[in-house]
Structure formats: structure tokens, C-alpha cells
Amino acid sequence: MSKTEGATYTHGHHASVLRSHTWRTAANSAAYLLPYLKPDMRILDVGCGPGTITVDLAANHVPQGHITGLENAAGVLVQARDLAKEKGVTNVDFVEGDANALTYADDTFDVVLCHQVLQHVKDPVGILREMRRVAKTGGIVAARESDFGGFIWYPEVDGMDDWLAFYSANARSNGGEPNAGRRLHTWAKQAGFSPEAITNGSSTWCYSTETEIAWWSGLWAERTVASSFAKTAIENGTGTKERLDKAAEAWKRWGKEEEAWFSVLHGEIICRK
Template sequence: MAYNEHFKGEDVSVTKFYGDRTVLTSCAYLLQYIKPDMTILDVGCGPGTITAGLSKIVPDGKVTGVDVTSPIIERARSTFPLPEFPNLTFAVGDAMKLSDFKDNSFDVVHAHQVLIHLTEPITALQEFYRICKPGRIVACREGNGRRILSLKPDLPAIRQYWDNTVALIDRNGGHIDAGGHLEEWAQKVGFQDNGGKIVLNMGELRFPSHLEGMKGESAEQAIRAGIATRDQMDIWREAWEEFDRTKNNEFVFETGEILCWKGLP
């Protein structure tokens, strides 16, 4: 399978989690290179909050958001309708096979927390390279989930929950440590060929509470999938509730932010 099947963009808990992301919190490292007339593809756009933000800073350009399932794309379309966002479109698309887009089509190809869920992230980066215009940018921001930089309050139940999450992504063939491999993968794809350039920065990725995933249908799905027992889920929910009640709480991972300029022909 190309994707981690448990994390589905149309699930309410996942939509809420990813819906907190904006251009300022998620791709500030890229913004200085964006010009008002650029064409941008946002891969793995989810509910479209980052995508819509990008459309506002390219008023003379065009932004397309793609994600792998129809329900999340329909949600993004209804949240950011064309009359209010005339240069923004959404479409179903697979990061591993962006066949609807021609070679050298976009000024910027952007992905945030996408490669961690893919079994073949290099294949996706090859597609990003193919559809990026020569001299233009592929930008990816990915966490390294094996390196927790800060957890406050540092609750054993939350660490157990995260250990299980990491194990699940590993079992499904994902790459929870994608942020630590970005430069290596970009080099393999050939971004340094023909005068291309790779710039990597290692920083912090702050996660919001995961409480929504511990309740309702999301919790039931996790139990049915064998990710946790009902007792474990109750313990994790209580821990996240304590996390939410704690002043100055934080859940911080190492993250990699990479900018890749495609070489000229």
C-alpha cells in the first residue's frame, strides 16, 4: 500500500488536527521565495487551510491542492469555495503518481507532513521533481517522530501512545523519521544536478493535542484496528485531557524543512 491506511484525512479528528495548520505555522521557511504570479501545487492538502493561505499570497497566480481521497477534497472545496478563492482549486491526486500534471508545470511544489505516510517517499519526490519547472522550488516539511524534543507535562501514557503510533506507521511502511532523511532523498532524486540546489534546516514541529483521536468513532476505529484496547484508549484519553488542562503544555518534535531548486535543462 502507498499510504498509511489508519490516518484518513476525512476523519473528523484528523481534519481538526490538520485544520490548525496555516502558511505561517507550517511553511514560513518557504514564503520569502513566493512571488504573486506563481503557480503552486500543495500535495496532501487535507482540509485546505495551508492551500487557501497560499492562494492569498499569489493573487496573480494559481494554487491547486490535491489529496488522496474524495471526502477530504469535497470538504476543502466547501470550506474554500471558488467565488471567495478564485485562483484556488482542489482535486483528488496521489502523491506517488501525479499523472494529471504535465512535466515542468509548477513554480512551487509543496508538501507538509506527507512523506511520513508514504511507503515510497522517493517516488513521490521524483514526481515533485518532474512537475516542477526548471529553476523553481520543491519544498517539504516533515517531522522526525523518533526525536521528541519536549513533552510537557511528560506523561507516561502519552509516551506509550506515541510509541504505539510510531510502531503503527512503521508496520504500515511509513517513515515517521522522514524529516531526518529529506536531504538524502532529495540528493537521490537529483535535485543537485544541472546546477540545482538543496537547502535543509532542522527545527521544531509543534503538535497540538491528540485528544480528539481518543474519543468517539476515531477511538472505535483504533480499537477495531488493534492499535489499542479500550482500557488503553481510556488511559490515553485521560492523559490528553490532563495535557490540555496543563498551562504551557507542549509536544515538540524535531523537524526538517527542505527547499530544493530544480536544475536548469
């Protein structure tokens, strides 16, 4: 029997979520992987979302190769295909699929990557095992995940700590692990990679300019009350409407602080098969 995803995606694909996802590029979200790429590689991007990283990789890093973006939420693939068409990128395709049971044969891809996927799934080890299976011998499995326990902001604003606490509780109620970044190397070993085959790293996103702060605080304020996060928080009992509203207001207050600064920690792994 084929496995299917058992967790609920905490964020969903509300416009406030996609504003964040569409900001992502190969440079700001996959820099750790770029030195390993060759122009003619065949790549699978698991959980590609709106496809901005996928299209960037296809156009600028594997121009003689091909990249397939795989996504469990079919609706967002319309946006991904439109982006590829708009950019005139033809060495890319997008398919609906479940990473728990990939339909590809063993040893198919030179590189299999995922970005901000494993923190949201029920069985991250199983997905890494599937990614390993479809990677060629000598190929690469790569993953980058944020770690909410490593989110740091300044200045302290009343309500922000509470937002983080119930975000984490809600993500776990949905079946995920918000502190995924620090666990990647352990999950990779459990998926069958030897310790010697795993290269660990970390990097951050940092928001500090007036424009960046307004964008980051605004999308999180809206996401907290309008995305699937709000719906599942109420359903799971990890947040009430009042608590969600207070968290959104905390994000807005923080975003108005003249000295506002925010750093998002990510764990990264490169695994050789």
C-alpha cells in the same frame, strides 16, 4: 502501469484530525517557503487536505498566480472547495489524485510542495521524484514533515511515552515513517536532487497557553480512540482498546497540568531543480 499508494493513512479524516489540519496556515506551516514565492507563480500543493494552507497561499502569496491542491481522499476536498468559496479565492482549484503517479506533464509548476505527507506514504522517494518531474527547470520542490522522535513535552505524565511508542509502531505498520523530518534531505538526494540543490532547515510548533494546551491535548485524546489511528492500531496488533483508552487518558491528564508545554519538531527542505 501507474503506481498507487501502498500505505494506509494513519490518521484518516476524523473530525479530531481535521481540527488540527484546519488550524494550519501558510505562516505556521510553510514559513520556510514564503521567501521563495513570487505573486504570479503556478503551484501544486500535494496532499492538501482541507485546503487551508492552499487557500492562504493563493490569496496572500500568489495573487496573480494559481495553485492546485491535490488530495488522494476526495471527501475532504468538499471542505477545501467550500473554504475557497467562503474566502472568495478564485485562483485555486482542488483535484483528486495520487502523488505516486501525477497526471501532469514534465516541467509544469514553478513550485511543488507537500506538508505532512511523506511521513505517511510507502515510497516517499518516489513521490519526491514525481514532484521533481512536474517542477519546472529552476523551480522548487519543498517539503515539511514532523518528526515524532523530536516531540517534547512537559511535565512527564505516565502513559505519554507509551502513546508515542505505539503511535510510531502503528505508523510503521501502516507503511509510513513517523521520524520523517530528519530524513527529508536523504530522500531528496535519492529522488535525484544534488546535495548543492537542497537547502535544509527545521522549525517547531509550540503549544503553551491554556487554550493551546486544551486544544492540542483534547484533539489527540479523541484522535487516539476515535480516528483511523485506533482502527488500524487494533488491526495491526500494535494497540488494544485498553491501551488506546489509557493513552487517551494520559493525554487528558497531561492537558490538565498547569505547567503543560509541547513542542513539535519539523524538518524542512527547499530543493532547486
